[in-house]
Amino acid sequence: MTKLSPQLRQATPVVASRGEGVRIIDPDGRRYLDFTAGIGVTSTGHCHPKVVAAAQEQVATLIHGQYTTVMHEPLRRLVESLGEVLPSKLDSLFFTNSGSEAIEAALRLARQSTGRPNIIVCHGGFHGRTVATASMTTSGTKFRSGFAPLMAGVVHTPFPTAYRYGWDADTATKFALREFDYTLQTLTAPADTAAVIVEPVLGEGGYIPATEEFLRGLRERADKHGFLLIVDEVQTGVGRTGKFWGHDHFGVTPDILVTAKGLASGFPLSGIAASEELMSKAWPGSQGGTYGANAVACAAAVATLEVVHEEKLVHNAEVMGQRLRAGLERVGSAHDAIGDVRGLGLMLASEFVTPQGDPDPETAQRAQKAAVDEGLLLLTCGPFNNVVRMIPALIVDEPAIDEGLRAWAAAV
Numbered sequence: 001m002t003k004l005s006p007q008l009r010q011a012t013p014v015v016a017s018r019g020e021g022v023r024i025i026d027p028d029g030r031r032y033l034d035f036t037a038g039i040g041v042t043s044t045g046h047c048h049p050k051v052v053a054a055a056q057e058q059v060a061t062l063i064h065g066q067y068t069t070v071m072h073e074p075l076r077r078l079v080e081s082l083g084e085v086l087p088s089k090l091d092s093l094f095f096t097n098s099g100s101e102a103i104e105a106a107l108r109l110a111r112q113s114t115g116r117p118n119i120i121v122c123h124g125g126f127h128g129r130t131v132a133t134a135s136m137t138t139s140g141t142k143f144r145s146g147f148a149p150l151m152a153g154v155v156h157t158p159f160p161t162a163y164r165y166g167w168d169a170d171t172a173t174k175f176a177l178r179e180f181d182y183t184l185q186t187l188t189a190p191a192d193t194a195a196v197i198v199e200p201v202l203g204e205g206g207y208i209p210a211t212e213e214f215l216r217g218l219r220e221r222a223d224k225h226g227f228l229l230i231v232d233e234v235q236t237g238v239g240r241t242g243k244f245w246g247h248d249h250f251g252v253t254p255d256i257l258v259t260a261k262g263l264a265s266g267f268p269l270s271g272i273a274a275s276e277e278l279m280s281k282a283w284p285g286s287q288g289g290t291y292g293a294n295a296v297a298c299a300a301a302v303a304t305l306e307v308v309h310e311e312k313l314v315h316n317a318e319v320m321g322q323r324l325r326a327g328l329e330r331v332g333s334a335h336d337a338i339g340d341v342r343g344l345g346l347m348l349a350s351e352f353v354t355p356q357g358d359p360d361p362e363t364a365q366r367a368q369k370a371a372v373d374e375g376l377l378l379l380t381c382g383p384f385n386n387v388v389r390m391i392p393a394l395i396v397d398e399p400a401i402d403e404g405l406r407a408w409a410a411a412v
């Protein structure tokens with residue numbers, strides 16, 4: 001009998017028959033509260049009627065109109081809609097199908113446009129599973145080991161992970177920036193550096209928000225030395241953190257923005273945005289892909305952006321995020337095993353530690369599994385897999401947050 005590959009270990013035993021808003025429904029009709037949202041993908045909830053209608057209509061009109069051959073209406077409209085939410089400087093767009101592919105597109109553009117080989121990445125960052133993006137990923141050895149040699153030209157630098165060091169955010173930021181300068185003296189000369197890439201909130205690396213001083217520091221150094229700032233908004237974009245883009249919290253504008261996940265409510269679509277001047281430095285044919293900017297995915301993305309706007313979902317993410325965070329902090333303060341509660345907007349997590357303060361993956365995973373028994377779907381993350389994260393759809397409301405918190409308290 002054929003089976004799914006064993007690498008795809010499911011975090012829950014749940015079989016999904018249907019998705020409805022913030023719920024997954026199994027074949028027996030049991031309804032689970034889904035605080036994973038397909039790993040931050042179903043931003044407007046499962047099967048939002050407007051997204052469903054737009055996709056259904058598009059399927060019956062044009063499924064695939066390859067973008068190097070023809071322009072199609074959903075793509076034209078998507079470019080227009082994204083223009084309303086992107087920083088004005090980032091006026092040129094290119095589309096792919098997954099986060100990893102978009103990161104690779106950003107990497108190619110950075111190398112081609114600067115003519116420099118090296119890319120600086122942050123410890124704990126996750127940028128994908130292709131060989132190039134895995135080379136840029138340090139949120140766990142499982143993403144890197146066993147298929148070396150990895151891509152050359154990747155240089156690592158610390159992220160301000162205050163909690164792990166037992167520092168405050170200010171100390172962690174100063175340390176990370178000092179180490180960044182040291183990296184530019186020891187590992188990659190500025191003239192060899194094409195770009196630095198950073199997540200506004202480390203995602204797979206444990207839901208650790210960056211700090212304003214850190215991102216501003218990276219921006220200043222990029223400007224001073226002529227390399228690019230790439231912001232990986234694959235997980236933090238499209239309202240997830242309570243602002244439209246994660247970098248909006250930190251008052252910096254990237255040279256290249258990478259988006260995916262929540263952009264099309266579950267259809268595979270990703271892309272990069274940069275200035276036209278920069279984008280035109282990638283030569284024709286060097287970027288592309290058969291399925292990029294698929295017409296149905298683009299139609300779903302246009303509908304997603306409309307729903308995000310009409311239903312004020314960015315604001316909802318901020319307000320519901322505050323409610324969820326307050327509840328998580330209450331649960332955290334009642335249990336010594338939870339050492340830290342953190343995140344931004346609706347990208348929140350609880351870190352489990354032993355009485356000595358070391359990572360405690362066993363307790364985290366037991367809590368995650370107990371939550372499933374309570375009807376709440378959750379995922380873990382972090383290099384030690386000791387962080388339980390909550391990323392509900394942006395449409396989540398107060399009753400669902402409170403229900404999720406009751407289930408979480410019972411599970412913990």
Ligand code: PLP
Nearest residue numbers: 098099100126127128203234235
């Ligand atoms: N970048 C970030 C920040 C991510 O969280 C992810 C996926 O989780 C990726 C890139 C890779 O995206 P994908 O799995 O769609 O290739």
